[in-house]
Amino acid sequence: MATSGHDEARAGSGGATPFVSAVTAWGGVVLVVVAHIVALVFVTPETSLVVVAAGEAILLAVVGGVERRRGRGSGRSVAVLAVAWLGFVGATLLLRDGESLLFVACGLLGAAALVVYGIHRYELVALGLVEVGDERE
């Protein structure tokens, strides 16, 4: 008789391998992480926000370039990266002095999770995968 759904799922997820290698996928992330760890040396509480923002802008430009070249992404996806960067990083820098760091960290993670989930829901609607049961909830 017909094969089980587990086999189908296995064939589906395992059948198509990622388009880029792990090195490329992690490249931009490593760049961001390393840049900020290095920044620990130069950025102190007394460092001007303008200087920090300028540094973040330079980093954004580099990461955007890497993403576009290695991931063969479109200009629109780089624009989205810029907007998201501006939102997450900008909000973090602006709030760093006024609010507790734990509060800002939680807010940042919550906002990122919300945006990711929002895009996920948008994708379901765009592909017509929203089921009636989901709509009632």
Place this chain on the structure above:
Amino acid sequence: MDATRRFWGIAAAGVLLAALAVAFGRPILLAGAGGVGALLVARQYAFVRSLTALDDYLSVSVSPSDRYARRDDETAVTLAIDCPDGVSLPLTVTTKLPVIAGSVPVTERAVRLDAGEEHATTTFAVEWPAVGEATFPQPTVSVTGKFGLFTETYERGPEPVVVVEPRQPRRLHVGEGGDAAAAFGGHRTGDLGQGTDPAEIRQYVPGDSLRDIDWKATARLAYPHVREYEVESDRRTVLVVDHREQLAAGPAGERALDYLREVALIVAGAADRASDPLGCYTVGDRGTTAERDPATTDAHYREVRSLLRELRPTEAGARADSTNGRSGSVRGITDTHRSAELLAGDDSAFGATLTPYLEERDRYVQLMERDPLFETVRTRIGRLEGSHWVLVFTDDTDRAALQETVRLALSEGNQVVVFLAPTVLYEGGGLADLDTAYERYVDFESFRQELARLERVTAYEVAPGERLDAVLSASDRR
């Protein structure tokens, strides 16, 4: 959309940065976490955008080679995917199988399209071990994002239907000399007298019972009239079904025995509807394999039909097992077949131990040295009291023995109907030379007519309609 391990790894890196920022009180690390989050969001957006664009252009089709199939047949199914401008993301499309389909490895029914490719196709064979309407579910499209952070699996494409029909004779022909019989097995006696179905009204003659006078007709016609009724009869029907090895001629499901079985089932059904006593005796290569003396209970009719459905050709050289238990013999055959089929593919120690005990073995209620068909009629029909309607289902392999059997069956005022399967119409290469086949069919027909000329004997041919037409077409060409 499903997140992959790679996504969770990157997300963990961002969370770690945020945790370190809180732990060491360094907001710059939190900005780094924000950067990682921005990367994830941008990549997710790019994936969704590519996916929706891909979905607009992707075309998936599933095409079975035939809308109809027979049980145990194979149907070729072609899965094709097209994307005019080439796909932007690597994807795999997998055909899902209907519930009643046989197993096909996933690798055979899946196609992969790498980024930039436009077309891919695969063809695989699906076997149908069960009967029914088989709907192929929509194929599953599995897409992985460029960075390998996200995958999506959804259904696209048609849902074709294949109707799987049981293996049975396709076009059953019952008739004489190539002409289909209008009806066989009529039930009227032709006599008039007592009964329940009104037949006619006639004038009263001295000797008629006063109770038979139809007063309304008498008043209307101004002379005494009596109403007559059709005499009803209980036709005691006895089936003698030959299932010796020679009846195995023909492809699976369309063997001579399969065609004869169809006719026997029709007769059994008619006897059931008319509540006629029905008996059944089956004949294997070495004797009588089952016996059911005439009876009229519902359970008996069911049992006879079940017996007929489960008949299989016996093996001439197989060892035979005689048993005295009537029901035991038939149940034994059925159970053994089923158990053997269940264990056919079982390589376990359990299966290996039991399989030798379930090997094919024909069971008999009585072993016979001489012609088993003749001996069955002699021993079973001969002991029945009164006249019966004896229906013999066999082929024309041993004509002399069959003639003797029919003559024997005519004793006690029995009427005999012979359903004959012409061997030439069932043999594997029987129709390779149509002229020769036609000559053999003519020979068969003369034998059938010879049988039919016997008093109280009717002989019908039972044949596959298509093959009979093919043979008869040879006469047109002459």
